[in-house]
Amino acid sequence: MEDKVLSLKNLTMSYSGKNVLNGINLDVYRGQIIGYIGPNGAGKSTTLKIMLGLIDNYEGTVEILGKDISKSGYTYKERIGYVPENAEIYDNLTAAEYLTFIGELYGLDREVARKKALHLLIEFDMEHVFHSRISSFSKGMRQKVLIVSSLLHNPDVIFLDEPLSGLDANSVMIIKDMLEALANKGKTIFYSSHIMDVVEKISNRIVLLVDGEIKADGSFEELKAESQKGSLESIFNQLTGFDEHKETAEHIVSIVTEDTYD
Numbered sequence: 252m253e254d255k256v257l258s259l260k261n262l263t264m265s266y267s268g269k270n271v272l273n274g275i276n277l278d279v280y281r282g283q284i285i286g287y288i289g290p291n292g293a294g295k296s297t298t299l300k301i302m303l304g305l306i307d308n309y310e311g312t313v314e315i316l317g318k319d320i321s322k323s324g325y326t327y328k329e330r331i332g333y334v335p336e337n338a339e340i341y342d343n344l345t346a347a348e349y350l351t352f353i354g355e356l357y358g359l360d361r362e363v364a365r366k367k368a369l370h371l372l373i374e375f376d377m378e379h380v381f382h383s384r385i386s387s388f389s390k391g392m393r394q395k396v397l398i399v400s401s402l403l404h405n406p407d408v409i410f411l412d413e414p415l416s417g418l419d420a421n422s423v424m425i426i427k428d429m430l431e432a433l434a435n436k437g438k439t440i441f442y443s444s445h446i447m448d449v450v451e452k453i454s455n456r457i458v459l460l461v462d463g464e465i466k467a468d469g470s471f472e473e474l475k476a477e478s479q480k481g482s483l484e485s486i487f488n489q490l491t492g493f494d495e496h497k498e499t500a501e502h503i504v505s506i507v508t509e510d511t512y513d
């Protein structure tokens with residue numbers, strides 16, 4: 252199909268003999284916002300890193316924008332943007348220097364990259380620090396720089412791994428609306444996060460990964476109808492078989508407050 256943007260076929264990955272992804276099959280179409288969720292260690296970041304070409308010793312097939320990424324070389328990366336969970340960022344550069352550099356790496360003209368970066372940072376109320384070193388930025392300010400850096404080249408597919416980390420409530424609203432507007436323009440968004448109420452609101456399709464396997468795949472309404480639970484958080488708890496949060500919390504508190512540890 253022409254509008255198929257991503258296609259994973261029997262994607263399998265193991266580290267030191269331990270299977271992390273167990274045969275993932277997933278087709279993603281233009282304009283979809285995929286909420287990619289799952290417990291810690293389920294394999295979400297591993298899937299993202301494979302699609303981004305950062306891990307290559309996987310089995311199965313990964314097609315992005317109609318091409319098998321193991322054969323097509325790196326040019327597909329010109330059309331994708333990535334906000335990593337833990338980013339290496341060149342702290343000693345100013346926001347202007349860093350973003351202009353990233354823009355140039357993506358093939359933009361230096362002046363175009365600089366202007367576009369400035370205009371985007373203005374929208375995030377950060378014009379006053381355009382010429383400040385990133386090392387002086389707060390966590391949320393660094394996150395905004397990362398988000399801007401992933402969008403400078405107007406990518407068709409955007410991968411975001413916990414992108415709202417450190418952002419204040421106003422900025423979260425901007426990012427949510429921005430992702431929706433980008434999807435309406437035909438961009439495809441692959442959004443991995445643990446913040447269930449945001450995933451519930453922005454995704455038009457939710458994919459739940461558990462132990463390297465897709466355990467649920469559908470719109471929030473579909474998942475809700477299947478599980479008869481109210482929120483995505485409770486659907487997540489049910490589908491991952493977890494109902495012991497109260498007991499676990501109490502055990503933690505009893506260990507913390509136990510005075511026989513010496």
Ligand SMILES: Nc1ncnc2c1ncn2[C@@H]1O[C@H](COP(=O)(O)OP(=O)(O)OP(=O)(O)O)[C@@H](O)[C@H]1O
Pocket residue numbers: 266271289290291292293294295296297298
């Ligand atoms: N470089 C590595 N070497 C060995 N094992 C790894 C490596 N990277 C990831 N793993 C293992 O693969 C599994 C999946 O990790 P991954 O980071 O993909 O999970 P995740 O779903 O993104 O988790 P989280 O929600 O905690 O970010 C985990 O068991 C992890 O320990």
